[in-house]
Amino acid sequence: MSNPPQLSGVGPTLAAKLVKLGLHRDADLLLHLPLRYEDETRITPVRDAVPGEAAQFELEVVSTEIAYRPRRQLLCHVHDDSGTLLLRFLNFYPSQQKALQPGACLRAFGEVRGGFFGTEMIHPRFHVLHGEEPLPQALTPIYPTVAGVGQATLRKLIGNALQRVALDDTLPDELRGGLSGFAESIHQLHQPPGAASEMELTCALQPYWQRIRFDELLAQQLSLRRAYAARRTRGAPRLTAINSLTGKLLAALPFKLTRAQQKAWREIAADLAQPYPMQRLLQGDVGSGKTIVAALAMLQAAENGYQAALMAPTEILAEQHYRKLRCWLDPLGIPLAWLSGSLKRKQKNEMATAIASGEARLVVGTHALIEEDVAFAKLGLTIVDEQHRFGVRQRLALKQKAASPHQLTMSATPIPRTLAMSYYADLDVSLLDELPPGRTPVKTKLVTEGKRDQVIARVRDACAQGRQAYWVCPLVEESETLQLKTAEETFAHLTIDMPDLRIGLVHGRLRGEEKAAAMEAFTRGEIQVLVATTVIEVGVDVVNASLMVIEHAERFGLAQLHQLRGRVGRGITDSVCILLYASPLSQTARQRLKVIFETNDGFEIARQDLALRGPGEFIGARQSGMPLLRYADLDDTKMVDRARAAADKMLRDYPDFAERHLQRWMAGREQLLKA
Numbered sequence: 001m002s003n004p005p006q007l008s009g010v011g012p013t014l015a016a017k018l019v020k021l022g023l024h025r026d027a028d029l030l031l032h033l034p035l036r037y038e039d040e041t042r043i044t045p046v047r048d049a050v051p052g053e054a055a056q057f058e059l060e061v062v063s064t065e066i067a068y069r070p071r072r073q074l075l076c077h078v079h080d081d082s083g084t085l086l087l088r089f090l091n092f093y094p095s096q097q098k099a100l101q102p103g104a105c106l107r108a109f110g111e112v113r114g115g116f117f118g119t120e121m122i123h124p125r126f127h128v129l130h131g132e133e134p135l136p137q138a139l140t141p142i143y144p145t146v147a148g149v150g151q152a153t154l155r156k157l158i159g160n161a162l163q164r165v166a167l168d169d170t171l172p173d174e175l176r177g178g179l180s181g182f183a184e185s186i187h188q189l190h191q192p193p194g195a196a197s198e199m200e201l202t203c204a205l206q207p208y209w210q211r212i213r214f215d216e217l218l219a220q221q222l223s224l225r226r227a228y229a230a231r232r233t234r235g236a237p238r239l240t241a242i243n244s245l246t247g248k249l250l251a252a253l254p255f256k257l258t259r260a261q262q263k264a265w266r267e268i269a270a271d272l273a274q275p276y277p278m279q280r281l282l283q284g285d286v287g288s289g290k291t292i293v294a295a296l297a298m299l300q301a302a303e304n305g306y307q308a309a310l311m312a313p314t315e316i317l318a319e320q321h322y323r324k325l326r327c328w329l330d331p332l333g334i335p336l337a338w339l340s341g342s343l344k345r346k347q348k349n350e351m352a353t354a355i356a357s358g359e360a361r362l363v364v365g366t367h368a369l370i371e372e373d374v375a376f377a378k379l380g381l382t383i384v385d386e387q388h389r390f391g392v393r394q395r396l397a398l399k400q401k402a403a404s405p406h407q408l409t410m411s412a413t414p415i416p417r418t419l420a421m422s423y424y425a426d427l428d429v430s431l432l433d434e435l436p437p438g439r440t441p442v443k444t445k446l447v448t449e450g451k452r453d454q455v456i457a458r459v460r461d462a463c464a465q466g467r468q469a470y471w472v473c474p475l476v477e478e479s480e481t482l483q484l485k486t487a488e489e490t491f492a493h494l495t496i497d498m499p500d501l502r503i504g505l506v507h508g509r510l511r512g513e514e515k516a517a518a519m520e521a522f523t524r525g526e527i528q529v530l531v532a533t534t535v536i537e538v539g540v541d542v543v544n545a546s547l548m549v550i551e552h553a554e555r556f557g558l559a560q561l562h563q564l565r566g567r568v569g570r571g572i573t574d575s576v577c578i579l580l581y582a583s584p585l586s587q588t589a590r591q592r593l594k595v596i597f598e599t600n601d602g603f604e605i606a607r608q609d610l611a612l613r614g615p616g617e618f619i620g621a622r623q624s625g626m627p628l629l630r631y632a633d634l635d636d637t638k639m640v641d642r643a644r645a646a647a648d649k650m651l652r653d654y655p656d657f658a659e660r661h662l663q664r665w666m667a668g669r670e671q672l673l674k675a
């Protein structure tokens, strides 16, 4: 294979800097598009300069001096036929002073403003004119850059690339449907002709940006589809639906699966029976009943003679799954193994041996499952809960415990549709879009910190009626130690405020068994009020808990608040979530609390969260290393839909175009996407 083409005419030092901008090849330069433009196509008379607006002037230097008050600086008095102006340089080079000799003619670009010395420009960009110099025909692009790569360098490299690199259209005519041509779009965006105003320019460039955004989404869709197709060529064990164990479990359940659970289960059961690996995301709002679906999938693996492993991100959550699964599996006489970091070395070794021999068929655990010394005899299915909480490497590590296992991931953080389609298009998705019957929506109340006494009275009331309550401690993002201290203080205060109640405390620093003991005591009702950090955020399921207080709710993110609130309202009693907040609220905090107050719908909350935080934060892109779209907007559902449809058609009818399109957009980036 030949080496990929590199950047022409660029030395190694510059090349290393350009890589930071994602510029590896000449072709990448074409897609490095300007952030904005400066208009150097016209000369503005000094008289017509509008304060605060950038403009270009042609000026003659009258005099230049160094002033020392209020600080050392270079002052250059200039004029044109219509007026005078001062150019001011706070940090200047001798070469600048030398260039600005009386009588020199300049072209200077910058913002004019009223200043200490009259109408002035601070640090204008300028060059000395030596005779006639034609004005540029196009606007001057300003590119995203990094330290050590100047605009002039980028402009030159990009200008060369525009002449050298083929700008063939990778979109077949049939799919163009009103979009601008690729070559035209690229030329226009790099070198747009002058426009009368900013607004006019934005309108003029709109169709070209549209084309680029579409192309970017299309590339992403093509890439994800290719990954999807590649998966189908890999072999996986066929775990057919035998229905002896799964049938028994369904018959023994004290409830009937919801319509959504039935559908998800059908989809999963069918996937497991295929000769290629399942890669499915089971998405359901808090409390929608994902665990039973996971249990059924594990049983289907078991009845085909394979092992299944369920991994959860925290000990509490893993323990909770373990307990719930045992409730269902024990009566059927199916053993369930448990593996977590907090087991004693001896127990861990025994468990590892049982897993290696295949004796332990169904296993639930934490990260301990992916440790090197854990080897499975015949792993057919992996289930990862709250997958976004694991790093890419951890997720891959579980998968790599077998040649090509089926994979199910579960998430209670609803991913908005556009995001799911863009980032998870290589996954199949099952959706639990209804809650089990008999749940009453949680009432949310916003209460200021000052009314804490009333909140304490409410907790007392709830406990007097035989209910239980969570008291969530303030989040201290900057320091885990401080967070722990806050939790302990909250616990101490509440113990003083409510001496008659049985109060417990869980936080992330407790040892595994201590955490488990506290959770168990709460589950059994021995603890009435559980003071907790966000360790209880996911998965905790105590039906009798009907009140939740979240202190300093303004510090939490939307998804977190929704997850926390989901810990109540899991039974038939009316539940309340009290959000205690401290004033004054920042604009975003106010918006977040408003959203959480107004809706219980996880998908709506996720949509708003996306709007508030942007897609990068939302999917934990920093952690997963996925590149964000540079130009396209995921909120543009119509365009995402169109790109999806075009990707399907291109792969089917125009594979050459698809290949070239991917080459142009994705070379070097695809690896990132797969993570």
Ligand SMILES: Nc1ncnc2c1ncn2[C@@H]1O[C@H](COP(=O)(O)OP(=O)(O)OP(=O)(O)O)[C@@H](O)[C@H]1O
Residues within 6 Å of the ligand: 255, 256, 257, 258, 261, 284, 285, 286, 287, 288, 289, 290, 291, 292, 412, 436, 437, 538, 539, 540, 541, 566, 570
């Ligand atoms: N179809 C059903 N009918 C009644 N109850 C159900 C049904 N399915 C599940 N449940 C019960 O609902 C509760 C919530 O289920 P589960 O813990 O699986 O939810 P989840 O989707 O994992 O939610 P979370 O992400 O909040 O943990 C459990 O007590 C479970 O036994």
